[in-house]
Amino acid sequence: MADRRPDRRDPAAMRRVLAVAFREFRHTVLTKGFIFGALLMPVIMVVMIAAIGALVGSQMAPVSGTLAVIDPSGTVAAFVPAELSPDAIAEEAREALERNSTLLPKGTGEQAVAQAAALAPRIDVKVDPVADASLEESLRAKVQSGELLGLAIVTADVLKPDPHDAEGNPATFALIVPTKSPPRLTGLLEKAVATSIVKARVKAAGTDYSSLNSLLSVPGTSVRRLAADGTEASESKVAKTLLPMGFMMLLWIATFTSGNYLLTTTIEEKSNKVMEVVLSAVSPMQLLCGKILGYAAVSALMLLMYGGLGIAALAAAAMGDLVSPGMLALMLVYFVMAYAFVSIMMASVGSAVNDLREAQSLVTPAMLVLMLPLMLWLPISEQPNGWLATIASFVPPAIPFVMILRVTASSEPIAIWQVALSIVWGFAWVGVFLWAGAKIFRVGVLMQGKPPTPKELLKWVRMA
Amino acid sequence: MTSNTVVLRNVTKRFGSVQAVRGIDLEVPKGSLTGFIGPNGAGKSTTIRMIMSIIHPDEGSVEVLGADAIAAKDRIGYLPEERGLYRRMRVTEFLRYMATLKGVPSAGLGRRIADWLDRVQLPEAAKKRCQELSKGQQQKIQFIASVIHDPELVILDEPFSGLDPVNSRLLNRLIRELNESGRTIIFSTHVMHQAEQLCDRIVLINRGEKVIDASMPEIRARFDPRTVQVEPADGDPRAAERLARIAGVEHARWLPERRAAELAVSRDADPQAVMREATATLPVRSVELRRTTLDDVFVELVGEAMPSSEESGNG
Numbered sequence: 187m188a189d190r191r192p193d194r195r196d197p198a199a200m201r202r203v204l205a206v207a208f209r210e211f212r213h214t215v216l217t218k219g220f221i222f223g224a225l226l227m228p229v230i231m232v233v234m235i236a237a238i239g240a241l242v243g244s245q246m247a248p249v250s251g252t253l254a255v256i257d258p259s260g261t262v263a264a265f266v267p268a269e270l271s272p273d274a275i276a277e278e279a280r281e282a283l284e285r286n287s288t289l290l291p292k293g294t295g296e297q298a299v300a301q302a303a304a305l306a307p308r309i310d311v312k313v314d315p316v317a318d319a320s321l322e323e324s325l326r327a328k329v330q331s332g333e334l335l336g337l338a339i340v341t342a343d344v345l346k347p348d349p350h351d352a353e354g355n356p357a358t359f360a361l362i363v364p365t366k367s368p369p370r371l372t373g374l375l376e377k378a379v380a381t382s383i384v385k386a387r388v389k390a391a392g393t394d395y396s397s398l399n400s401l402l403s404v405p406g407t408s409v410r411r412l413a414a415d416g417t418e419a420s421e422s423k424v425a426k427t428l429l430p431m432g433f434m435m436l437l438w439i440a441t442f443t444s445g446n447y448l449l450t451t452t453i454e455e456k457s458n459k460v461m462e463v464v465l466s467a468v469s470p471m472q473l474l475c476g477k478i479l480g481y482a483a484v485s486a487l488m489l490l491m492y493g494g495l496g497i498a499a500l501a502a503a504a505m506g507d508l509v510s511p512g513m514l515a516l517m518l519v520y521f522v523m524a525y526a527f528v529s530i531m532m533a534s535v536g537s538a539v540n541d542l543r544e545a546q547s548l549v550t551p552a553m554l555v556l557m558l559p560l561m562l563w564l565p566i567s568e569q570p571n572g573w574l575a576t577i578a579s580f581v582p583p584a585i586p587f588v589m590i591l592r593v594t595a596s597s598e599p600i601a602i603w604q605v606a607l608s609i610v611w612g613f614a615w616v617g618v619f620l621w622a623g624a625k626i627f628r629v630g631v632l633m634q635g636k637p638p639t640p641k642e643l644l645k646w647v648r649m650a
Numbered sequence: 651m652t653s654n655t656v657v658l659r660n661v662t663k664r665f666g667s668v669q670a671v672r673g674i675d676l677e678v679p680k681g682s683l684t685g686f687i688g689p690n691g692a693g694k695s696t697t698i699r700m701i702m703s704i705i706h707p708d709e710g711s712v713e714v715l716g717a718d719a720i721a722a723k724d725r726i727g728y729l730p731e732e733r734g735l736y737r738r739m740r741v742t743e744f745l746r747y748m749a750t751l752k753g754v755p756s757a758g759l760g761r762r763i764a765d766w767l768d769r770v771q772l773p774e775a776a777k778k779r780c781q782e783l784s785k786g787q788q789q790k791i792q793f794i795a796s797v798i799h800d801p802e803l804v805i806l807d808e809p810f811s812g813l814d815p816v817n818s819r820l821l822n823r824l825i826r827e828l829n830e831s832g833r834t835i836i837f838s839t840h841v842m843h844q845a846e847q848l849c850d851r852i853v854l855i856n857r858g859e860k861v862i863d864a865s866m867p868e869i870r871a872r873f874d875p876r877t878v879q880v881e882p883a884d885g886d887p888r889a890a891e892r893l894a895r896i897a898g899v900e901h902a903r904w905l906p907e908r909r910a911a912e913l914a915v916s917r918d919a920d921p922q923a924v925m926r927e928a929t930a931t932l933p934v935r936s937v938e939l940r941r942t943t944l945d946d947v948f949v950e951l952v953g954e955a956m957p958s959s960e961e962s963g964n965g
Contacts, residue, residue, distance in 0.1 A: 198753055205750045459734030465704055466728035467751035469720060
């Protein structure tokens with residue numbers, strides 16, 4: 187029922203394939219949707235992140251005012267001014283960033299930390315120590331009117347060796363702020379008073395706070411991986427966790443974006459009835475090859491763009507050496523494989539259905555298999571040579587996605603034979619997919635009406 | 651070298667349990683203008699799709715331009731029944747794409763597209779997107795796409811479907827011009843008068859079988875006229891009842907739009923005798939023996955009237 191004649195008898199086959207490929211590429215890349223969604227969106231996101239940073243900075247107007255601290259003992263209030271000094275605030279912001287940047291290898295990203303510290307709130311808070319607790323009501327009124335930034339009420343109980351109140355509850359302090367107090371300022375005041383209480387307790391215990399702090403903290407550790415051949419490599423959490431995910435997501439974005447375009451344009455050609463017009467000029471195989479080739483160029487463009495941005499970002503953060511030329515070469519091989527799997531599936535499904543809704547039911551089973559690497563990202567990244575990773579890397583069509591996770595996650599390279607086998611095995615499966623997909627495509631493009639069931643698709647493969 | 655552009659030998663096609671085409675033998679002479687006629691679902695489009703090698707026969711062979719349609723794709727122009735355009739493409743861009751697929755060199759292609767747009771009276775459509783055109787305009791662009799590469803064989807599946815009378819006439823003229831310049835034309839239709847006007851050869855397909863394959867003069871000679879039209883002098887519709895009683899008249903009906911009675915003459919009667927008797931029966935303005943139309947042939951062969959509307963369907 188469909189074209190079963192070999193295209194090799196058509197001397198103009200390559201010209202037709204290239205004409206189809208060029209049209210598909212041009213009419214995808216030069217659409218507003220693509221330019222905005224795929225090209226401009228990353229740029230917009232970068233600009234937005236930068237803009238948000240700038241906006242946050244601009245909204246943190248310098249704060250000045252007075253914090254009243256009711257502290258009958260006077261020992262806590264004495265520490266508060268130092269805790270609220272601009273230097274202390276900047277130092278705290280820097281430390282917080284360093285704590286949150288444990289994924290970054292040590293010794294990198296200082297510039298980013300310094301920049302972030304520069305965004306710390308600029309405040310000029312005077313501290314008014316109040317020993318007389320009976321003034322609480324009048325001070326509350328001043329908070330209410332906005333005359334005071336806040337009022338901290340510290341009881342003597344907090345300084346006891348066993349800080350509990352008379353009823354046995356943990357002793358703490360109260361902080362009263364105006365309704366309009368910015369949450370970030372409130373947090374700073376709260377932390378300043380809390381730290382001051384700790385410092386007062388330490389002093390009361392006869393110990394030096396900075397000495398104690400040194401005893402309690404361990405500076406950035408240096409984890410080194412010792413390989414079987416005796417070489418040492420620095421442990422990098424980003425290389426272990428985020429980098430493989432980044433590589434796999436890059437494969438996903440590049441292949442599925444163009445795969446979706448392939449699916450929707452094929453469906454559109456059928457529903458527009460333009461398919462038979464085109465088939466009067468090209469054979470179904472030439473059309474399929476042209477489409478796959480055209481969207482391969484779209485996919486490669488996205489890979490280059492996003493991959494280039496990623497590598498540039500790593501280089502800017504002095505982490506460019508995390509990506510080796512070998513990784514990039516393997517990325518290229520697995521990209522070709524991944525794109526082949528995705529594009530053949532999308533084109534054959536698109537040819538068989540009449541609209542996107544019908545396509546969902548046919549695409550879902552394959553998508554579940556392709557979701558495997560996403561779901562197993564963590565265990566595969568943690569144990570790239572484990573049995574789960576090894577088995578998953580031979581399940582088509584997930585092969586390229588799992589393998590890219592493994593080859594980029596491993597501090598030690600995974601066995602060369604496994605890489606080689608995955609490539610041979612994967613491309614053999616690409617051949618099977620192409621064989622079956624082409625048969626479905628040849629029958630599907632001329633089919634109208636009820637969408638086929640998976641059983642009918644198998645029938646098409648056998649009969650075409 | 652064969653003088654036939656298309657040769658079908660015992661071509662059969664089934665879709666599941668439905669036999670769409672049953673053992674058709676057909677030869678389309680080079681330079682002819684052949685019409686495939688038949689009711690919806692007769693097998694016209696299936697036959698055309700097999701000629702185009704879009705689908706392949708279960709049995710039999712198809713030869714087009716000495717080979718098959720795949721090898722000769724660039725020498726064939728095809729306007730399918732299910733036709734469409736890339737909606738967001740501009741007209742010139744679409745025609746350029748189709749011409750490129752058909753192997754037209756890019757040099758001079760712009761001029762060729764502009765010429766064709768002029769010929770179909772759509773020069774202003776060049777820069778428009780296809781979706782901005784009316785249905786009739788889109789159909790003319792689709793027609794250009796099928797002939798832009800100057801093919802030797804042009805196959806048009808229901809080309810008049812959806813066109814208004816003005817555009818039908820224009821397309822009619824263009825088809826004639828193509829044929830007069832030596833192109834072999836095959837077109838399908840279920841509208842009889844179009845085939846009768848245009849074609850020098852008719853292939854009537856019904857229920858997947860070829861019922862007639864002959865030139866119009868051969869058809870007229872084979873199916874001698876048996877319909878007499880009588881226009882009473884007073885235009886009285888009751889004349890049909892009186893004329894029905896003439897010996898040899900099977901039945902008569904009044905045609906209000908012509909203000910005339912139409913008499914069906916039985917096989918064993920002489921139409922000339924019926925005409926003489928009609929003039930003797932009542933005063934008449936005119937009496938004529940109607941030429942055999944394809945409609946008449948179809949009714950005689952298939953036993954049902956062809957649809958007169960422009961409705962389309964799978965042939």
